Each structure stands twice: as C-alpha cells, then as structure tokens.
Amino acid sequence: MVKRLFPYFKKLWVRLFVAIFCMAGVAAISTAVMWLMKFLIDESLAIKDTGALNIGIVVILSMFALKSILWYSHTYLTAFVSQSISRKLRDQVYGHLYSLSLGFFDEKTSGNILSRLTNDVTMLQISLASAPTILIRDGLTIMGLIGFLLYLHWKFALVCFLILPLAALILTKLGIKSRRAGRESQERMADMYSVIQEALTAMPIVKTFQNEAKEINDFAVENRNYFNVIMKLVRVEAQSSPIMEVLGSLVLALIIGVGGHDVIQGNWSLGEFMAFIGAAMSLYNPIKKFAKVNVQMQMGLAAAERIFHLLDQKPMVVDNPNAVNAPTFSKDIAFKNVDFQYPTSLTVLNKVNLNIHKGEIVALVGPSGSGKTTIAQLLLRFYDPLLGSIELDGVDIRNLTIKSLRSKMAIVTQETHLFNETVSENIAYGKPGSKREEIIQAAKLAYAHDFIQNLPNGYETIIGERGTRLSGGERQRIAIARSILKDPEILILDEATSALDAESEQMVQKAFDSLLQKRTVLVIAHRLATVRKSNRIIVLENGKIKESGNHEDLLEKKGMYHKLFELQSLV
Structure with a gap:
C-alpha cells in the first residue's frame, strides 16, 4: 500500500527533501543542546567561569531561534505535501467515479462513496502529515540522542537500551489492533453517511409520514456503532502511553540509581551525569510519539486501502479497442434477441426484438418491472446485454465509442435532475459553451421563458439543490429546454410527465411538441394517455414483448393493452 503512494510524491520531492533537511536540523539541535548542557556544567558552573557561561547563553538562544525557523519550515512543507496529495487523490477518485458504469452505483450506497471522498482522504492526509514528521524528525532525534548517550557512557547506555526491543514488540502488536479498528471505524462512518444522505433526500417523505423518530433512531444506532468502534480504537491508543511511561520510568530509575553512585564515587562527572539524564529524558517524548x-x-x-480499492474498480461498460465514432443516424435502431438481468435480480429482458425507425415515435408500456427503463438504459449503453445485440444503422453499438453514441441522445426523466446553479447554466448543461441567444431560444421552445423572466434574477437565478426552488412543471420544462439545446437525434422520455398535475402536464406537453419535431423518440410511460400520439406502442410484460401496434389497433385486439387502458380509465 505504501508503494502505491510513492507516485503521488513525484512533483513534491523538492519540498519533501527541504522538509527532511529542516527535520534533520531540528534533530541535530536537540542533540547539541544536551552536549551544551554538559559543557556548561563541567566547563562553566563547576569552575565558575562566567565568560563560558555567557557564551553558552548566547549559543542556546541562537540554537533555539534556528530550531524555531526549521520547525516552522518543515511543518509548513509537510502540510503542503500532504494536502497536495490529498487534493490529487480527491480529484482522482471523483474523476474515476465518472468512468465507472451504473452497475457500480447500483451496488454501492452514496454514503459509502462519500465517505471515501471525504473521511478516508482526510484520514490519509492526517497520517501523511504526521507520520513523516515523527518518523524522520523524531527518528533522527532518537538516533542523535542515542549516539550522544553512547558517547557519554556506552556500557551504561547499552544496558538502558535493552528495554527498546520490548517497546518495539508492544508497539507492533498495538499497531495491528489499531489498523483493524481503524478500518472498521471508516466502514461505520460510511454507514452513517448513508443514513444521513438518505434522510436528507427523503425529508418531505419523512415529515409526511411522521417518521422523524424512526430516522433519528436509525441514525442513533449507526452513531452508537461508530462510537463503539472509535472507543475500541481509543483503548488501543490509550494503552501505548501508559506502557511507554512505565518503561521510561524503569530506565530513569536505573540511570539515577546506578549513575548517581558513579558520580558520588568520582567515576563520572556531574556534567556528564546530568547530560545523560537530560538526553535519556529527551528520548522519552519522541519514543512516546512513535x-x-x-x-x-x-x-x-x-x-x-479503501481509497485504492475504489480506484481499482473497473467499468463494466467500456469502448472496444477498435470502436469508431457513431455516424449520423439515418436508418433504424434494432434490438436483436436481447437478454439482460441485473446482478441482484432475475431476468429483466428475455429475447427482445425491436426495431425503431428514424423519425418514429415508439412508446413502451407495461407493468412496473417489465423492462421498459432497462431498454432505454441499454440503448444509452449504461449496461451491455448479456446476450444479443443492439444496432444503430446496422452497427453493434458496442463497436461505437460511448461518447459519440451518447452525443446523439438526450433523456428527460420523471425525476428531473437539476443542479444548484443558475437557470442558464442548467439549460446550457446540454450544450456547454452555448450562446445566450441559444439558451433563450431553447427556453422559449420549452415554454419556460415566461416563468424564467419572473424569477428574481431571471436566467441568473440560482434554483437550489435538485431545483427545489421551482415547481415540478417548471423543473421539467428546464429539462426539456436542456434537451432542445442539445438537439439530439434520438430522444428518450422516461415517465416524463407522470408526476405532474394536469395544468403542468399540459404546459409540458406543449414543450414536448417542440422537442419531438423531426426526432426519433422512445417514450416510456405508465399513463397511457401520454402515448396516443406515438406511431407505435410496444407492450411489455415480464421482459417480453406481448403486443405491438398503434393505440386504436391495440384497443381493438382487446389484449393486455386494452386491459391496462380499461384499468386506468376506471381510475
């Protein structure tokens, strides 16, 4: 895992090396202070040399001033490096999400993905900022102080160092526990994000059904699970300090007990003894940080691990190596013996054969789960068929580049997806870089211009997340304007009016009249009143085509379409 992080340091080596140099300087000064303490005691205080004392004071002040500068420098530079890597990882993960197929998002919750982008990257950033600093700066400090202790009294130092292997063994075991607990805590955080995300998007439903208490309880359960895992992590971390305290006290007692006798007997100078104690005690803090x-x-x-696991995910739908750009649509779309099923479901489409001619309006109707929306998703290559093929002008769409295929299509769905941007930006989303005149013309054709003009800032009005500041009909007309501006050859309408009231639907139907002109249209609808103008209606049931014809012909057959029509008429 560490090796995978190395490439992210590529353009940051200079800053990292400067930071390491500054850390080495801090470590050297920390060791030099101990030597200076020995000098002041033996060469100044013991013989009452005020000149040497004054020089020592000046040197101490200079050394700590330099240490402060070096400390600031390495702190800033390591933060710059860690934040730069975190930013790059966030950009990479976010960009990678758009390369993945819809199947990935069917299996992962939005909270889980959000946790990888936020919590996991932040956790890694904290580790990248603190770990190199402590490992390098404090590691060099430990090496310097150990060297100084060996210089002062190597035999005595080696006796004191016998405790280090025990400390290393304890830290290794605690590290294994903390990594396991850390992984679990991040998983629990992802679960909590999922609950929050789901509740926020469903707030009107929650309030309508008065289920606030249930949602609060669900969150409390996930929050308690996260708390329990964090406390497990805290217990592991809390064990390290007391253990190091006990080991440190044993070393200090050994130094004072044995070294003190050597000083009394004249085998060791007071300056060497005090410097040894100072160096040994200075070792405690960096070892504790370790x-x-x-x-x-x-x-x-x-x-x-979690971040790179996401980055390792491969899209299920990709361009074939020899894929070509889709030509101008001129003949037909053909579904040939298409079978499909989602990973967690039974067969959705079974031997579907369907031809849609250029300029034709074809409607798909049938009960929920009959495969209507799946046909549209397969045409857009959100998924690939398990068996069979889908052809555009006789060419299997798997042999066309995804970008060129989708450039010929637009979709208007029941749940209109708008962004927390201006009206103008939402319409231009269908054709980035559009001129103002083009945006206004598209809005006029979608019967949206008048209500847009009445908004506080007209076309520059921010419409809120998912367009919440607009009515359902207004949101739908913005979506239609977006599709008109893109000017697609193939248009997909997926339950585009089913959630609207009669007045809004009437306005949207007028907008559709502008949008449908001279296009090939696939209409998906439950409400049969919306498909009467279709050239052909395809009736689906259990993933199979049961009937085909226009509205009048299907009613005369008195088959499944007639049954659906009568049921809706009664309603």
Whole structure:
C-alpha cells in the first residue's frame, strides 16, 4: 500500500527533501543542546567561569531561534505535501467515479462513496502529515540522542537500551489492533453517511409520514456503532502511553540509581551525569510519539486501502479497442434477441426484438418491472446485454465509442435532475459553451421563458439543490429546454410527465411538441394517455414483448393493452 503512494510524491520531492533537511536540523539541535548542557556544567558552573557561561547563553538562544525557523519550515512543507496529495487523490477518485458504469452505483450506497471522498482522504492526509514528521524528525532525534548517550557512557547506555526491543514488540502488536479498528471505524462512518444522505433526500417523505423518530433512531444506532468502534480504537491508543511511561520510568530509575553512585564515587562527572539524564529524558517524548503515530499510520493505511480499492474498480461498460465514432443516424435502431438481468435480480429482458425507425415515435408500456427503463438504459449503453445485440444503422453499438453514441441522445426523466446553479447554466448543461441567444431560444421552445423572466434574477437565478426552488412543471420544462439545446437525434422520455398535475402536464406537453419535431423518440410511460400520439406502442410484460401496434389497433385486439387502458380509465 505504501508503494502505491510513492507516485503521488513525484512533483513534491523538492519540498519533501527541504522538509527532511529542516527535520534533520531540528534533530541535530536537540542533540547539541544536551552536549551544551554538559559543557556548561563541567566547563562553566563547576569552575565558575562566567565568560563560558555567557557564551553558552548566547549559543542556546541562537540554537533555539534556528530550531524555531526549521520547525516552522518543515511543518509548513509537510502540510503542503500532504494536502497536495490529498487534493490529487480527491480529484482522482471523483474523476474515476465518472468512468465507472451504473452497475457500480447500483451496488454501492452514496454514503459509502462519500465517505471515501471525504473521511478516508482526510484520514490519509492526517497520517501523511504526521507520520513523516515523527518518523524522520523524531527518528533522527532518537538516533542523535542515542549516539550522544553512547558517547557519554556506552556500557551504561547499552544496558538502558535493552528495554527498546520490548517497546518495539508492544508497539507492533498495538499497531495491528489499531489498523483493524481503524478500518472498521471508516466502514461505520460510511454507514452513517448513508443514513444521513438518505434522510436528507427523503425529508418531505419523512415529515409526511411522521417518521422523524424512526430516522433519528436509525441514525442513533449507526452513531452508537461508530462510537463503539472509535472507543475500541481509543483503548488501543490509550494503552501505548501508559506502557511507554512505565518503561521510561524503569530506565530513569536505573540511570539515577546506578549513575548517581558513579558520580558520588568520582567515576563520572556531574556534567556528564546530568547530560545523560537530560538526553535519556529527551528520548522519552519522541519514543512516546512513535507509539501514537503508529495508530495514525495504521488508520492512514486502512484509509488508503479503501481509497485504492475504489480506484481499482473497473467499468463494466467500456469502448472496444477498435470502436469508431457513431455516424449520423439515418436508418433504424434494432434490438436483436436481447437478454439482460441485473446482478441482484432475475431476468429483466428475455429475447427482445425491436426495431425503431428514424423519425418514429415508439412508446413502451407495461407493468412496473417489465423492462421498459432497462431498454432505454441499454440503448444509452449504461449496461451491455448479456446476450444479443443492439444496432444503430446496422452497427453493434458496442463497436461505437460511448461518447459519440451518447452525443446523439438526450433523456428527460420523471425525476428531473437539476443542479444548484443558475437557470442558464442548467439549460446550457446540454450544450456547454452555448450562446445566450441559444439558451433563450431553447427556453422559449420549452415554454419556460415566461416563468424564467419572473424569477428574481431571471436566467441568473440560482434554483437550489435538485431545483427545489421551482415547481415540478417548471423543473421539467428546464429539462426539456436542456434537451432542445442539445438537439439530439434520438430522444428518450422516461415517465416524463407522470408526476405532474394536469395544468403542468399540459404546459409540458406543449414543450414536448417542440422537442419531438423531426426526432426519433422512445417514450416510456405508465399513463397511457401520454402515448396516443406515438406511431407505435410496444407492450411489455415480464421482459417480453406481448403486443405491438398503434393505440386504436391495440384497443381493438382487446389484449393486455386494452386491459391496462380499461384499468386506468376506471381510475
């Protein structure tokens, strides 16, 4: 996992090396202070040399001033490096999401994905900021102080160091536990994000059905699960400090007990003894930090695992190596013996054969789950058929580039997807870089211009997340204007009016009259009143085509379409 992070340092090596140099400077000064303490005691205080004392004071002040500068520099530079890597990872993960097929999003919750983008990347950033600093700066400090201790009294130092393997063993075992707990905590955080995301998007439903208490309880359960895992992590982290305290106290007692006798007996100078104690005690803080950074590193590695697991996901629908751009649509769309099923469902389409001629309006009707929307998704290549093929002018769409195929299509759905941007930007989403005149013309054709003019800032009005500041009919007409501006050769209308009231539907139907002109249209509808103008109606049931014909012919057959029509007439 660490190797996979190396490429992200590529353009940051200079800053990283400067930061390491500054860390080495901090470590060197920390060791030099101990040597200076020995010098002041033995060469100044012991012989009452005020000149040497004054020089020592100036040197101490200079050394700490330099240490402060170096400390600031490496702190800033390591933060720059870690934040740059985090930014790059967020951009990479977010961009990678758009390369994945819809099947991936069918299996993953939005909260899980959001957690990877936010919590996991932040956790990794914290680890990248703290781990190198402690490992390098404090590691070099430890090496310097150990060297100084060996210089002062190597035999005594080696006896004290016998405790280090025990400390390393304990830290390794705690590290394994913390990594496991860290991975679990990030999974629980993802679950909590999912609950929050779901509740926020369903707020009107929650309030309507008065289920606030249920949602609060569901969140409390996930929050408690997260709390329990975090406390497990805290227990692991909390163990490290007391253990290091006990080990440190044993070393200090050994130094004072044995070293003190050597000073009394004249085998060791007071300056050497005090410097040894100072160096040994200075070792305690960086070694203690090693214990804490171990937990952060394990959590960072667990976060990295989750991030790279997402980056390793491959799209199920990709361009064939020899794919070509789709030519201008001129003949027909043909579904040939198409079978399809989603990973978690039974067969959705079974041996579907369907031809849609250029300029034809074809409606798909049938009960829920009969495969209507799936046909549209297969045409857009959100998924590929399990068996059979879909052809555009005789060419299997799998042999066309996805970008060129989708450039010929637009879709208007029941749940209109608008962005928290201006009206103008939402319409231009269908054709980025459009001129103002083109946007206004598209809005006029969609019968949206008048209500847009009445908005507080006209076309520059921010319409809120998912267009919540507009009515259902207004949102739908913005979506129609977006499709008109794109000027697609093939148009898909997926339950585009089913959620509207009669007045709104009437306005949207007028907008559709502008949109449908000279296009090939696939209409998906439950409400049969919306498909009467279709050239052909396809009746689906259990993934199979049961009937085909226009409205009048299908009524005369008195088959499934007639039955559906009578049921809706009664309603």
